[in-house]
Amino acid sequence: MRSDWLCLLEDLATYAEPLRRLGRRQLPAPETHSELLGKSRALVNALHPRSMRLRLAENLEVTRSTRTLRFERVDGELPPFRPGQYVSLSVSIGEVSTSRPYSISSPPGIGTLDLTVKREPQGFVSPWLCDREPGWEASSSGPAGSFVHEPLRDRGPLVLLSGGSGITPFMSMLQHFAAVGFPGKTTLLHNSRSTDDVIFGDAVASLARDHEDFDAVSVISRPPADYTGVSGHLDAQLIRERVGELDGASFFVCGPDGLIRHVEEQLALLDVPAHAIRREAFGPPADVTVMPEWPQGIGSDDTFSVSLVGGQTLYARAGEPLLNSLERAGEVIPAVCRTGECADCRMKVVSGDAWSLPGAGVREADRAQGFVHACVAYPTSDLRLDRG
Ligand code: FES
Structure with missing residues (x-):
């Protein structure tokens, strides 16, 4: 197990060699202010393209x-x-x-x-x-996102909870930990539909065999009759049994929106505080209209007109994110995260109503002025939108 300071130093080391290479290649002694500015921009662009x-x-x-x-x-x-x-x-x-x-x-x-x-x-x-x-x-x-292990924040046991392809960011983390040392007790509970759908099953089992700080549990929700492994879902009892002491633990949850909501309910049963949970949802909810916050009386297939200031008018289903409807109509909308986080797809609702997923990442000041993030906003009336 690494100390916090060692974790930090090792994370810094991730950046050290690329910085050295870039520095050698791209930053000869500058002669003018504008040259320095240009080279600084080149360096920033090389590190964060x-x-x-x-x-x-x-x-x-x-x-x-x-x-x-x-x-x-x-x-x-x-x-x-x-x-x-x-x-x-x-x-x-x-x-x-x-x-x-x-x-x-x-x-x-x-x-x-x-x-x-x-x-x-x-x-x-x-x-x-x-x-x-x-x-x-x-x-x-370029690489983006904040679903990352922070050594100073995530100081206790690490609990990784995933479903389906939600294991992918954890595979990057686990291979990195295997190379530099696990930051402490780490447990992965991964849910797959069937035994044929277990992503990275062998690689994860091999990491668990080789690293005593790491434990992995593969959970199958629809097992064959003769299956002897762990079956069911990621529920509170299983998490308690396999992780043990939960006090001070950091939880990372990744997968489809339904799995994340289910796991959050289970963690609430275990009195895990919200600030200890990081989440990364893959894709929009399968059916947004069943969410408790969804406006009454509007069905998934109800269709509304969406007119763009200075542009076309199209038709959009209530149950589909506005961004998808706009793209299908040929509009090119900047979009990086598609989870409401990056604000690239921000648009202003000039008239009409659009419903946003709870916790969609729109800043309060933007919300007050009628802005939405099209990737997590759904039309609930005819709309007029300004791309700004
Ligand atoms: S694409 Fe990032 S907020 Fe919509």
């Missing part, structure tokens, strides 16, 4: 429905990133230009970037993405 050009190097099978897409960067070196962060991949499929955030599943510092994608049968992007051949190129955002 707004966009990157990626080439698919390998497309690897993980389970029958999941692939790992291994990318190399073609327009520079990969920037440093924190395990748990994501990149947003931009794609054009037919007439639609859209983007999807994917957690990085590989550890930092290996020169390639793995994105592990589950093929959703009804999905628009994931089936197309899983079929890409090596050599395919795409643009992405």
Whole structure:
């Protein structure tokens, strides 16, 4: 187990070598103020690029429905990133230009970037993405997101709770910990639908065998009749049994919105304080209209007109995020996180009503002035929107 200070030093070390390389290559003694400014911008852009050009190097099978897409960067070196962060991949499929955030599943510092994608049968992007051949190129955002282990904040036992492809950011964290030392007692409880759907099952079991600070439990919700492992869901009893002492623990929860809500309810039964829980939701809720806060009397398939100031008028379903409806109509909207966090898709509601997911990350001042984040906002009347 590493001390807090050692954790910090090791995290700093993640950035040290890229900084040294960049410093050697890009920062000769400046002669003028503008030259210094230009070189500083180049350094910042190299460490935190707004966009990157990626080439698919390998497309690897993980389970029958999941692939790992291994990318190399073609327009520079990969920037440093924190395990748990994501990149947003931009794609054009037919007439639609859209983007999807994917957690990085590989550890930092290996020169390639793995994105592990589950093929959703009804999905628009994931089936197309899983079929890409090596050599395919795409643009992405730089690494982003705050779903990361912070040694000074997350000082107690670490509890990682995931469902389906929600294990991907944890795979990056676990491989990083395996390389530099686990920060303390770490437990992964991962829920899969069936034994055929366990993502990274062998790799995680191998890490658990090799590291005494790390324990992993694979939980199958629909096991075969002869299954002898742990079955069911991530409930309070299982968490208590497998983690033990919960006082001072930090909880990271990742997966579909339904799993996150379920796990939060279970953690509440265990009196885990909200400030000890970090969450990363993959995709919008399957059915937003069943949420308790959803306005009464509006169905998922109710349709409303959405007119854009200075642009087209389109029709949008109440049960779909506004961002998806706008993209389907050919609008290109900046979007990185698609979870309400980054504010790239911020728009002003000039007239009408849009309902936002609770905790959608809109600043209070913006909310008061009628701004929404289109990725987590749903039309509940005819709307007029200004992209600002
Ligand atoms: S894409 Fe980030 S807030 Fe909408």
